[in-house]
Amino acid sequence: MFKAKNIAAVALLAAVYTAIKILRLTGIFGSYHEITIAQICINMLLACSLNLITGFAGQFSLGHAGFMSIGAYACALIIIRFPSVYGFMLGLIAGSLASAVVGLAIGIPTLRLSGDYLAIATLGMAEIIKVVFFNLKITNGAAGLMNIPRLMNWEWMFCLTAGSVALINNFINSRHGRACMSIREDEIASQSVGIDIALYKIAAFAIGAFFAGISGGMYAAYFYVLKPGIFGLLKSIDILVIVVLGGLGSISGSIIGAALLTLISALLQDFASLRMIIYALMLIAIMMFRPQGLLGTNEISFALFTRALKRESAK
Amino acid sequence: MSGNALTVEKLTKSFGGITAVSNVTLHIGKGELVGLIGPNGAGKTTLFNLLTGVYAPTSGDITAYLGEQPKSMRGMPPHKISRVGIARTFQNIRLFSDLSVLDNVRIAMHNSIEYGFAASFFHTKRYFEKEAQIKEQAIELLGIFGLDKKTDELARSLPYGEQRHLEIVRALATKPEILLLDEPAAGMNQSETLELAETISAIKSSYGLSVFLIEHDMSVVMSICERIYVLDYGVLIADGTPEEIRSNKKVIAAYLGEEKL
Numbered sequence: 001m002f003k004a005k006n007i008a009a010v011a012l013l014a015a016v017y018t019a020i021k022i023l024r025l026t027g028i029f030g031s032y033h034e035i036t037i038a039q040i041c042i043n044m045l046l047a048c049s050l051n052l053i054t055g056f057a058g059q060f061s062l063g064h065a066g067f068m069s070i071g072a073y074a075c076a077l078i079i080i081r082f083p084s085v086y087g088f089m090l091g092l093i094a095g096s097l098a099s100a101v102v103g104l105a106i107g108i109p110t111l112r113l114s115g116d117y118l119a120i121a122t123l124g125m126a127e128i129i130k131v132v133f134f135n136l137k138i139t140n141g142a143a144g145l146m147n148i149p150r151l152m153n154w155e156w157m158f159c160l161t162a163g164s165v166a167l168i169n170n171f172i173n174s175r176h177g178r179a180c181m182s183i184r185e186d187e188i189a190s191q192s193v194g195i196d197i198a199l200y201k202i203a204a205f206a207i208g209a210f211f212a213g214i215s216g217g218m219y220a221a222y223f224y225v226l227k228p229g230i231f232g233l234l235k236s237i238d239i240l241v242i243v244v245l246g247g248l249g250s251i252s253g254s255i256i257g258a259a260l261l262t263l264i265s266a267l268l269q270d271f272a273s274l275r276m277i278i279y280a281l282m283l284i285a286i287m288m289f290r291p292q293g294l295l296g297t298n299e300i301s302f303a304l305f306t307r308a309l310k311r312e313s314a315k
Numbered sequence: 316m317s318g319n320a321l322t323v324e325k326l327t328k329s330f331g332g333i334t335a336v337s338n339v340t341l342h343i344g345k346g347e348l349v350g351l352i353g354p355n356g357a358g359k360t361t362l363f364n365l366l367t368g369v370y371a372p373t374s375g376d377i378t379a380y381l382g383e384q385p386k387s388m389r390g391m392p393p394h395k396i397s398r399v400g401i402a403r404t405f406q407n408i409r410l411f412s413d414l415s416v417l418d419n420v421r422i423a424m425h426n427s428i429e430y431g432f433a434a435s436f437f438h439t440k441r442y443f444e445k446e447a448q449i450k451e452q453a454i455e456l457l458g459i460f461g462l463d464k465k466t467d468e469l470a471r472s473l474p475y476g477e478q479r480h481l482e483i484v485r486a487l488a489t490k491p492e493i494l495l496l497d498e499p500a501a502g503m504n505q506s507e508t509l510e511l512a513e514t515i516s517a518i519k520s521s522y523g524l525s526v527f528l529i530e531h532d533m534s535v536v537m538s539i540c541e542r543i544y545v546l547d548y549g550v551l552i553a554d555g556t557p558e559e560i561r562s563n564k565k566v567i568a569a570y571l572g573e574e575k576l
Contacts, residue, residue, distance in 0.1 A: 170437065171432075171435055174430075174434070174435030174446075175425055175446075175449070177435065178421055179425055181414060181418070182411050182414075185410075185411035185414060186411060188409060189410070191368075191393035191394045192367060192394075192402070193402070193422060193485060193486075193489050194397035194425055194426040195394055195422070297413060
């Protein structure tokens with residue numbers, strides 16, 4: 001448990017945390033920066049959870065915003081009634097579990113689908129979820145929920161994101177995670193070595209949805225306002241772009257991709273008219289030069305650095 | 316030998332109007348190495364797919380005698396058949412090509428060394444113990460073909476022959492009692508083929524396996540198989556020892572065409 005790898009990861013997290021804390025205390029980071037940090041955290045968790053479904057288990061999903069919205073609404077409805085830390089905890093748990101249940105509900109009927117067909121089916125499911133929120137009285141329809149108590153700060157978000165990503169990463173590096181990856185690689189071979197591919201496809205959806213639910217809860221408790229329109233197809237595509245850009249099948253890729261894309265879109269905020277053009281051009285450029293994503297299926301690790309060093313010294 | 320490991324009873328599989336496997340009855344004894352030969356398109360791989368649950372038979376039955384009770388495997392999905400103790404390799408290599416050599420083998424140990432979802436999320440003590448066991452056993456199995464030095468390489472980057480070896484190692488990692496090999500020597504040269512034949516015999520005796528082998532290379536089949544079945548157009552046309560098969564008129568006709576007198 002106390003391997004060099006884990007100690008390095010904790011040290012890195014602590015360093016990032018302290019750096020942000022100092023920047024925040026010295027006033028170099030204002031509340032505008034804090035919002036960006038919050039967005040990065042939410043996007044990281046969304047990207048890592050979608051990567052589990054799409055990058056690791058190989059199940060193309062266009063419905064991730066739907067899972068997020070369930071976590072967000074469930075958490076918001078609970079903390080409006082119980083505006084306390086405990087209420088928030090309850091909301092987070094209820095939201096993520098509700099989202100996981102919907103993940104199961106989507107995973108089971110779409111088991112036989114793959115590729116484009118699965119993408120369309122998950123897109124349809126997410127749209128249904130959106131329409132339900134549009135029409136429910138309790139969610140206040142299209143006007144959405146306002147004045148959700150702000151129970152989140154960036155410290156909370158940082159810790160929740162780090163913890164959730166660590167859990168996803170642990171899952172991937174286990175026999176269950178490997179079973180998911182074998183489905184992506186070859187379903188027939190996977191079954192032939194005794195893997196119940198139906199079980200692991202559903203598990204990937206449920207676990208991915210669970211963590212998307214957590215990020216939804218974080219969103220609700222930070223940004224005051226929820227509207228069904230936020231969680232449309234565009235949001236799902238935004239998350240997918242992060243995952244593909246970072247590298248399908250790489251958690252560190254998703255982390256870097258989320259940080260990079262969120263920062264870029266925040267920096268381009270001042271050039272509103274050019275923003276989407278620059279953003280799109282960048283994506284095209286990255287996909288042309290790194291079609292496998294920034295990190296491919298690699299993870300950032302010591303081994304990667306030592307290998308790169310060896311390659312350099314061999315030249 | 317102590318009886319049969321697997322029996323196949325009047326097994327038939329038709330795809331629409333085509334009967335790929337027709338009324339096949341055969342048996343594999345415990346610890347026996349049985350060959351399956353036949354011209355291209357004879358239905359050999361289809362038979363393997365039926366035995367491993369990739370296809371459901373149209374009629375007939377497959378029974379395994381591996382546990383305490385004989386078990387009918389008709390209609391069982393592939394992952395359950397794997398748990399019964401039947402493993403296979405594929406004619407057109409089906410490795411997990413973007414994963415490492417070690418992961419390919421570790422995945423196959425999914426059911427032999429287990430821990431729960433909680434252990435995998437929280438990396439408990441149990442996780443570390445079991446993972447250490449998995450790794451140790453995987454490396455030991457990879458050692459059979461000297462692949463233990465290539466654990467971190469991607470499966471796709473291995474040379475063709477080693478990919479075939481890795482498929483066999485992966486099949487062994489499921490801890491089978493019956494091993495089905497689909498053309499393990501395809502694409503290998505003479506010396507590689509001989510070496511492979513020796514290794515198959517060695518694996519068979521050291522792991523106490525029953526082996527059912529599809530192979531086109533007659534030098535392999537004739538040298539290591541104890542008994543041979545011959546399939547032609549989905550029908551079993553002969554079975555017997557290698558000597559009997561070599562001189563069987565029907566077999567010669569199937570391979571070379573009828574003699575016109």
